[in-house]
Amino acid sequence: MLKVRSIHTYYGAVHVLKAASIHVGPGEVVAVIGANGAGKTTLLKSIAGTLFPASGRIDFEGTEVAGLFPEHRLGLGLALCPEGRRLFGGLSVEKNLLLGAFHRKDKDGVRQDLETLRQRFPILDSFWNRPARNLSGGEQQMVALARALMSRPRLLLLDEPSLGLSPLLAKDILKTIRDLNREDNLSVLLVEQNARAALRIAHRGYVLETGRIILEGSGSELLAHEEVQRAYLGKAYKEIWER
Amino acid sequence: MAAYILHLAILGGMYVLLAASLNIPVGLSGQVSLGHGAFFGIGAYISGLLAIHYAVLPFPLLLVLAGLGSAAVAVLLSPPALKLKDEYLAVVTLGFGLIFELGLKNLAFTGGTDGLYGLPNFGMQGADFLWWVWGAVALCLFVTSRLRKGQFGRNLTAIKESERTARTLGIAPLPLKVGCFALSALFAGIAGSLYAHYITFINPGVFGLHTSILLLCMVVLGGMGTVLGPLAGGILLFLLPELLQEFADYQDLVYGGLLIVILIFRPQGLLGRAPGQGRRRFPLRRRTQPAPASTSNA
Amino acid sequence: MIWQQIVNGIVAGSAYALVALGYSLIYGVLGLINLAQGEIYMAGAFGLWIAAAVLGLPLPLAVLFGLLFSAVVGLSMERVVFRPLTGRHPLIPLLAAIGLSIFLQSVALLAFGPETRPFPLEFEPQLWNLGPVTLSTLQLLLVTTALALMGGLFWYVHASRHGQALQAVAMDREAARLVGIKPHQCVAQAFGIGGMLSGAAGMMMAAYYNATYPYMGVLPGLKGFCAAVLGGAGSIPGAILGGLILGLSENLGAAYIHSGFKDGYAFAILIAILLLRPQGLLGKSK
Numbered sequence: 001m002l003k004v005r006s007i008h009t010y011y012g013a014v015h016v017l018k019a020a021s022i023h024v025g026p027g028e029v030v031a032v033i034g035a036n037g038a039g040k041t042t043l044l045k046s047i048a049g050t051l052f053p054a055s056g057r058i059d060f061e062g063t064e065v066a067g068l069f070p071e072h073r074l075g076l077g078l079a080l081c082p083e084g085r086r087l088f089g090g091l092s093v094e095k096n097l098l099l100g101a102f103h104r105k106d107k108d109g110v111r112q113d114l115e116t117l118r119q120r121f122p123i124l125d126s127f128w129n130r131p132a133r134n135l136s137g138g139e140q141q142m143v144a145l146a147r148a149l150m151s152r153p154r155l156l157l158l159d160e161p162s163l164g165l166s167p168l169l170a171k172d173i174l175k176t177i178r179d180l181n182r183e184d185n186l187s188v189l190l191v192e193q194n195a196r197a198a199l200r201i202a203h204r205g206y207v208l209e210t211g212r213i214i215l216e217g218s219g220s221e222l223l224a225h226e227e228v229q230r231a232y233l234g235k236a237y238k239e240i241w242e243r
Numbered sequence: 244m245a246a247y248i249l250h251l252a253i254l255g256g257m258y259v260l261l262a263a264s265l266n267i268p269v270g271l272s273g274q275v276s277l278g279h280g281a282f283f284g285i286g287a288y289i290s291g292l293l294a295i296h297y298a299v300l301p302f303p304l305l306l307v308l309a310g311l312g313s314a315a316v317a318v319l320l321s322p323p324a325l326k327l328k329d330e331y332l333a334v335v336t337l338g339f340g341l342i343f344e345l346g347l348k349n350l351a352f353t354g355g356t357d358g359l360y361g362l363p364n365f366g367m368q369g370a371d372f373l374w375w376v377w378g379a380v381a382l383c384l385f386v387t388s389r390l391r392k393g394q395f396g397r398n399l400t401a402i403k404e405s406e407r408t409a410r411t412l413g414i415a416p417l418p419l420k421v422g423c424f425a426l427s428a429l430f431a432g433i434a435g436s437l438y439a440h441y442i443t444f445i446n447p448g449v450f451g452l453h454t455s456i457l458l459l460c461m462v463v464l465g466g467m468g469t470v471l472g473p474l475a476g477g478i479l480l481f482l483l484p485e486l487l488q489e490f491a492d493y494q495d496l497v498y499g500g501l502l503i504v505i506l507i508f509r510p511q512g513l514l515g516r517a518p519g520q521g522r523r524r525f526p527l528r529r530r531t532q533p534a535p536a537s538t539s540n541a
Numbered sequence: 542m543i544w545q546q547i548v549n550g551i552v553a554g555s556a557y558a559l560v561a562l563g564y565s566l567i568y569g570v571l572g573l574i575n576l577a578q579g580e581i582y583m584a585g586a587f588g589l590w591i592a593a594a595v596l597g598l599p600l601p602l603a604v605l606f607g608l609l610f611s612a613v614v615g616l617s618m619e620r621v622v623f624r625p626l627t628g629r630h631p632l633i634p635l636l637a638a639i640g641l642s643i644f645l646q647s648v649a650l651l652a653f654g655p656e657t658r659p660f661p662l663e664f665e666p667q668l669w670n671l672g673p674v675t676l677s678t679l680q681l682l683l684v685t686t687a688l689a690l691m692g693g694l695f696w697y698v699h700a701s702r703h704g705q706a707l708q709a710v711a712m713d714r715e716a717a718r719l720v721g722i723k724p725h726q727c728v729a730q731a732f733g734i735g736g737m738l739s740g741a742a743g744m745m746m747a748a749y750y751n752a753t754y755p756y757m758g759v760l761p762g763l764k765g766f767c768a769a770v771l772g773g774a775g776s777i778p779g780a781i782l783g784g785l786i787l788g789l790s791e792n793l794g795a796a797y798i799h800s801g802f803k804d805g806y807a808f809a810i811l812i813a814i815l816l817l818r819p820q821g822l823l824g825k826s827k
Contacts (some may be wrong), residue, residue: 265586277639327634329635331819334576334763334766334770335812335815337764337808341763341808342805345805349610349799379802463636492650494647495644495646495650499645499646502637502644503622503640506626506636506637506640507622507637510633
């Protein structure tokens, strides 16, 4: 479904992504984990269109998207839920969601989806007409997620959904994502610092380190992998020290 | 003919002086002032009124008082305004200029719309004025160049880039900005006095918005923040209408169009450096060891 | 006497409000102060003059022509001058707007000459005496038109898809792109609509003062900006409130304090507001 082939992306003069290649199959949840500064957000931004790779190819369902602006990628079924939520604070929750469906022409479908999401996320209902900036972090994340879903994406890109959330809320959000994948067959590409939680819900995962993909495997494989455990899961330090 | 050229040289020199003085806040510290004509006017009227009421005062004293008076106004009025963002500062200075102009027209002692006339020229000839004007220009350019290179200049650049960061380094922006304005008002006031006694009559029209905009065009055209920029911009924009007398109606068209074109295609002006092409003042130090490559991340 | 001044203030204030709306729309979307807004006001008046005096169109068509003409001027400004300057230091578009301002004044001067033209259409305003006040149908017409335009703008911003997109871009440009909004289109819309509003104000005042001339936009443009800041830059209700307050202050000040200073009151208010409450009356403090 999504094939990222060997892209190099620069942030100004800094070479952030070096020959990064990943792919996401239909119906999969794929997680990309790595430390701060490894390039996870850059990777997602390159796929979403907020940044442009200097070389390489990004293939989404047969279309080369690497050069398209983000507003053009939406029509193809690619939606990004950005880091830090980025809601339209002064607008109500309802209006935020409606804007999520901005590019869609089917008014009835939009109305239907709005209702569906309202049912699915009852939290949103209580804030339906209140300005989005009045919501807490976890609630805002829900709104951001719902807004991205309003565009009926086929692949959902999530940039650090658990950022700034308490562990309980983080688990909640990730569980919601997993449910969305299972129930609606929504493909998800997830970038996360919380490696354990992300790998738990993912079918497959990648480890990104200083701009390179260094590991690839299924969710459970990576969880059990020694390197991953040492570097990202905080295990096995004792053994290293004693070596 | 020679007298005409002399006249151009004197008047042109005054505009260069004004542009050079405006360059200090606009070019060095990024503060847009659309009311510079007012400082020009303050100096002119101070000098003119003092000359009328206290005829004993010698010219050099009037010159100094005009400059200091103008600077004093700047110091008094600018602090609250300089806390505002660029766009707002620009309009506040514009408003100040307008209020000044209205004040001149409506108050009795400034002579109203007719202004002051019959001002003494202290027996000075054209050539004398030439020395005074260009002497002042030289002084102003010298001051600008010293400011640019010294600690003051570096602090100003820091403020221009990011005020917040500059603060964390212990640089207090407000006194520096006020200082810039005071200096620019000083030289503008001096220009005002020179103008008053050369032309021997002054009225509100010359010190209004149109002049302020013209001066700004000169600074931008020449290159904001460069030392000689105001010289180039001032001479060019001053001579243009003089040489193209028949095209006097097209003046504003040219000024406006030129300003737009320069800002789009060459914002650094005639003498400025293109962004990204500065001379490296501090050459990059070569690394003696390659940066360590580690796979473990804290 | 005071009631008459209040009526005058409301009429003038409606015009200022429309110009202020133009500023606020553009500032909200782009963060730019378009100091050439006053020239669009002037363009509207001349547009109507061309339609009525040169093309001989009747009033409704002439007004329409004037509105379209203003919109086109606004859109051209955006396309030719401001779009190439996106992303630069904020000082640069500001200076460009100033240059644009004097450029357009000069164009009008060369095209139409400096003389003041009367309003090109004849009408017989009826006068009504309501107690201490004399109202003319012209005043009522103008204020009603202004209100209608403001109402239209409200509808547009709050109820229409494009208006919502405009708000979104004003709040978070990048997030807006992520939901499929093209910011350039919203910017163009702001200029077009803001231009129409300013042009409408120009036409209104051309009728009210029976005068159309190249420099007619200079002071109203600046005062419109003062009104926008007074109400809160970027705020639509703020622009309207600011315009009304400004119009009233001006007229009352000229009548009771000093008439020669009339044009200065707007700026005095501006300076006061920026010193005391820089975010304006209805703006949000950061």
